[in-house]
Amino acid sequence: xxxxxxxxxxxxxxxxxxxxxxxxxxxxxxxxxxxxxxxxxxxxxxxxxxxxxxxxxxxxxxxxxxxxxxxxxxxxxxxxxxxxxxxxxxxxxxxxxxxxxxxxxxxxxxxxxxxxxxxxxxxxxxxxxxxxxxxxxxxxxxxxxxxxxxxxxxxxxxxxxxxxxxxxxxxxxxxxxxxxxxxxxxxxxxxxxxxxxxxxxxxxxxxxxxxxxxxxxxxxxxxxxxxxxxxxxxxxxxxxxxxxxxxxxxxxxxxxxxxxxxxxxxxxxxxxxxxxxxxxxxxxxxxxxxxxxxxxxxxxxxxxxxxxxxxxxxxxxxxxxxxxxxxxxxxxxxxxxxxxxxxxxxxxxxxxxxxxxxxxxxxxxxxxxxxxxxxxxxxxxxxxxxxxxxxxxxxxxxxxxxxxxxxxxxxxxxxxxxxxxxxxxxxxxxxxxxxxxxxxxxxxxxxxxxxxxxxxxxxxxxxxxxxxxxxxxxxxxxxxxxxxxxxxxxxxxxxxxxxxxxxxxxxxxxxxxxxxxxxxxxxxxxxxxxxxxxxxxxxxxxxxxxxxxxxxxxxxxxxxxxxxxxxxxxxxxxxxxxxxxxxxxxxxxxxxxxxxxxxxxxxxxxxx
Amino acid sequence: xxxxxxxxxxxxxxxxxxxxxxxxxxxxxxxxxxxxxxxxxxxxxxxxxxxxxxxxxxxxxxxxxxxxxxxxxxxxxxxxxxxxxxxxxxxxxxxxxxxxxxxxxxxxxxxxxxxxxxxxxxxxxxxxxxxxxxxxxxxxxxxxxxxxxxxxxxxxxxxxxxxxxxxxxxxxxxxxxxxxxxxxxxxxxxxxxxxxxxxxxxxxxxxxxxxxxxxxxxxxxxxxxxxxxxxxxxxxxxxxxxxxxxxxxxxxxxxxxxxx
Numbered sequence: 001x002x003x004x005x006x007x008x009x010x011x012x013x014x015x016x017x018x019x020x021x022x023x024x025x026x027x028x029x030x031x032x033x034x035x036x037x038x039x040x041x042x043x044x045x046x047x048x049x050x051x052x053x054x055x056x057x058x059x060x061x062x063x064x065x066x067x068x069x070x071x072x073x074x075x076x077x078x079x080x081x082x083x084x085x086x087x088x089x090x091x092x093x094x095x096x097x098x099x100x101x102x103x104x105x106x107x108x109x110x111x112x113x114x115x116x117x118x119x120x121x122x123x124x125x126x127x128x129x130x131x132x133x134x135x136x137x138x139x140x141x142x143x144x145x146x147x148x149x150x151x152x153x154x155x156x157x158x159x160x161x162x163x164x165x166x167x168x169x170x171x172x173x174x175x176x177x178x179x180x181x182x183x184x185x186x187x188x189x190x191x192x193x194x195x196x197x198x199x200x201x202x203x204x205x206x207x208x209x210x211x212x213x214x215x216x217x218x219x220x221x222x223x224x225x226x227x228x229x230x231x232x233x234x235x236x237x238x239x240x241x242x243x244x245x246x247x248x249x250x251x252x253x254x255x256x257x258x259x260x261x262x263x264x265x266x267x268x269x270x271x272x273x274x275x276x277x278x279x280x281x282x283x284x285x286x287x288x289x290x291x292x293x294x295x296x297x298x299x300x301x302x303x304x305x306x307x308x309x310x311x312x313x314x315x316x317x318x319x320x321x322x323x324x325x326x327x328x329x330x331x332x333x334x335x336x337x338x339x340x341x342x343x344x345x346x347x348x349x350x351x352x353x354x355x356x357x358x359x360x361x362x363x364x365x366x367x368x369x370x371x372x373x374x375x376x377x378x379x380x381x382x383x384x385x386x387x388x389x390x391x392x393x394x395x396x397x398x399x400x401x402x403x404x405x406x407x408x409x410x411x412x413x414x415x416x417x418x419x420x421x422x423x424x425x426x427x428x429x430x431x432x433x434x435x436x437x438x439x440x441x442x443x444x445x446x447x448x449x450x451x452x453x454x455x456x457x458x459x460x461x462x463x464x465x466x467x468x469x470x471x472x473x474x475x476x477x478x479x480x481x482x483x484x485x486x487x488x489x490x491x492x493x494x495x496x497x498x499x500x501x502x503x504x505x506x507x508x509x510x511x512x513x514x515x516x517x518x519x520x521x522x523x524x525x526x527x528x529x530x531x532x533x534x535x536x537x538x539x540x541x542x543x544x545x546x547x548x549x550x551x552x553x554x555x556x557x558x559x560x561x562x563x564x565x566x567x568x569x570x571x572x573x574x575x576x577x578x579x580x581x582x583x584x585x586x587x588x589x590x591x592x593x594x595x596x597x598x599x600x601x602x603x604x605x606x607x608x
Numbered sequence: 609x610x611x612x613x614x615x616x617x618x619x620x621x622x623x624x625x626x627x628x629x630x631x632x633x634x635x636x637x638x639x640x641x642x643x644x645x646x647x648x649x650x651x652x653x654x655x656x657x658x659x660x661x662x663x664x665x666x667x668x669x670x671x672x673x674x675x676x677x678x679x680x681x682x683x684x685x686x687x688x689x690x691x692x693x694x695x696x697x698x699x700x701x702x703x704x705x706x707x708x709x710x711x712x713x714x715x716x717x718x719x720x721x722x723x724x725x726x727x728x729x730x731x732x733x734x735x736x737x738x739x740x741x742x743x744x745x746x747x748x749x750x751x752x753x754x755x756x757x758x759x760x761x762x763x764x765x766x767x768x769x770x771x772x773x774x775x776x777x778x779x780x781x782x783x784x785x786x787x788x789x790x791x792x793x794x795x796x797x798x799x800x801x802x803x804x805x806x807x808x809x810x811x812x813x814x815x816x817x818x819x820x821x822x823x824x825x826x827x828x829x830x831x832x833x834x835x836x837x838x839x840x841x842x843x844x845x846x847x848x849x850x851x852x853x854x855x856x857x858x859x860x861x862x863x864x865x866x867x868x
């Protein structure tokens with residue numbers, strides 16, 4: 001009974017304390033694609049991603065009822081750092097959904113104008129002035145937004161002395177940007193201004209992971225090497241390995257609640273308690289230390305033991321990597337290791353694929369017999385007028401030459417295709433109770449190979465995964481010169497999901513291989529399930545920029561990269577990587593095996 | 609001579625072109641669609657007082673189309689000069705627009721014309737024609753267009769004096785738009801700013817950026833009395849993309865300048 005009353009009370013008081021308009025709510029996810037495009041259009045940095053912002057604690061004045069309800073303390077304000085633009089996950093401030101939507105576009109335009117916020121009050125005003133001057137069409141909607149947002153603010157009568165002055169200054173600055181120079185001081189933080197951007201939170205300062213494999217390989221375990229001088233701001237210093245439970249000061253106890261040992265580099269083996277702890281914490285400080293306290297013996301648990309692993313071929317290939325911060329290629333940064341599954345068993349095509357394979361085969365057989373008109377033929381259905389005239393007008397006529405017919409002949413196809421499959425750990429996710437993404441990818445590869453084998457186009461199939469820059473695993477499933485048979489089928493069937501997605505290096509190597517093919521059209525198809533990522537700095541913008549660069553290199557070499565992905569959020573980043581016509585998103589994973597060969601047909605017949 | 613053609617130079621191109629013409633060197637012009645390549649050639653032809661023979665290349669254009677062919681007339685077959693042969697004989701500028709689109713066999717006739725030999729050999733008639741002293745070969749292409757597979761061969765490109773065009777700097781583009789369409793400067797400024805927004809979307813979101821030509825069309829429509837937002841949608845948004853999401857965003861960008 002008590003619990004019930006508590007619940008009812010909570011619902012009642014929360015409803016009265018929070019002024020939102022749920023029916024007019026606009027979600028970031030629905031608008032993200034448009035906003036990303038808009039951001040590029042208004043002059044924002046093309047590689048940045050728009051992500052939902054986590055709510056932040058602000059120490060602002062609240063109404064009595066809000067204090068009773070315990071709401072209005074956390075706000076999702078908008079901010080950006082060098083990789084992401086953080087916008088509220090949903091906006092329901094205003095009763096009119098078109099205004100909520102307009103606020104998203106306003107914030108995006110402002111973000112392009114104001115990449116770094118140093119002085120919150122002055123910078124936002126300045127950016128607003130510039131934006132409105134450059135884009136006069138925004139004036140009207142800005143005024144509407146200002147009026148509506150002032151309506152939503154706490155009335156002046158609920159504030160005290162200095163707070164009133166400060167609130168007035170903010171309102172004036174909103175209504176007439178650039179008119180107020182300084183923000184009067186007052187207790188606490190001002191109420192959030194939804195039209196403005198905030199500076200990036202200190203804890204978001206990115207710190208480079210300090211355990212690159214090269215270091216690990218040479219590390220003698222000395223303490224000096226492990227202390228990371230680059231740590232900044234509020235990151236905890238967990239690099240000293242002598243810190244133990246026994247050495248602490250009593251007053252530091254209060255801060256214990258904030259530090260939970262979460263090793264994000266390991267698998268998701270968090271139990272429920274930790275998960276819950278994370279939800280309750282305001283600041284989660286992530287440690288980049290992979291080696292736990294006492295571990296002094298070095299071995300990589302991520303990698304399988306050599307005898308269970310595929311056979312590595314050669315010493316590996318050194319490849320460069322693009323660092324967008326330096327705008328340069330870091331030479332020989334990645335070590336790509338070609339691998340061959342030597343312990344697999346040759347298998348025939350699985351039963352469940354036979355039916356689809358047959359249908360595909362029939363379609364692809366037709367490719368060989370596609371016909372077009374050929375001129376200058378000795379035999380044919382029609383007379384080639386050009387050829388006839390040429391023969392007739394020759395000063396010396398050669399009676400033996402009779403190549404003045406046109407004939408419909410089979411067209412020569414001149415296409416080579418390299419299929420590169422993402423075999424990272426994320427493909428191990430289940431889509432139904434029995435099947436994982438990797439199973440679907442395997443089926444896709446098999447069907448694709450069956451179809452292409454019948455079409456007679458040369459093709460190669462490769463897979464990749466990675467563990468940092470020092471081991472990009474590049475699995476050879478079928479070489480261009482190899483015949484497609486039970487052995488190659490066995491290799492495809494034996495692939496396993498594992499590790500991460502260093503896409504740039506894999507694309508570079510694939511481009512090298514494909515370049516050797518003599519065909520006119522050379523197609524580099526990437527099958528993926530998500531963004532490029534790895535456990536070192538290869539995530540977010542770094543990974544995306546490197547992949548983009550690798551793709552540009554491939555395009556420059558005359559190859560045609562194309563991406564097929566099953567990541568439904570891929571429209572955020574794929575246009576930037578592959579261009580607007582260079583990718584396709586498959587919504588229904590189960591259909592991938594049928595879709596891919598069809599796509600191939602479309603891609604290779606359109607250009608001929 | 610008073611020029612009828614308005615042309616605002618980007619850089620040194622007028623000078624380069626004049627000197628190349630004086631020294632009988634062929635010229636290659638690279639640049640995106642609608643940035644003023646053809647206009648420049650027409651302007652130079654007028655300035656140098658030479659006729660211009662423009663040939664728009666397409667993927668079925670063969671050497672025969674350039675050089676000429678035998679046709680059937682009432683009295684049997686007769687030879688008809690192609691535009692290139694005419695230009696070679698009479699003098700003047702022969703302008704091959706979007707030359708990469710043409711069939712590869714065209715290079716065979718272009719090569720001897722574009723080096724020191726300056727001759728055109730016609731295999732069908734067995735003739736070899738020495739080019740007129742006023743003959744000048746000019747080719748153009750769009751490097752970003754469609755795909756790199758169709759790029760020019762190094763052996764071809766290395767026979768030309770080359771220059772690269774891009775869209776004009778905003779201030780200059782404003783002058784051009786005003787001049788060509790007659791709209792007010794303020795409107796032209798905002799149209800140019802909008803076009804530059806769209807150009808930023810090139811390569812990832814749209815295939816080809818909004819050209820100066822499209823911009824002039826828009827301004828002309830506005831000048832003719834069309835509401836400015838509608839003109840932008842019709843002349844700047846719809847021609848560059850078919851994707852509804854992209855079009856929605858372009859409309860937002862238009863709104864940010866010209867709210868209805």
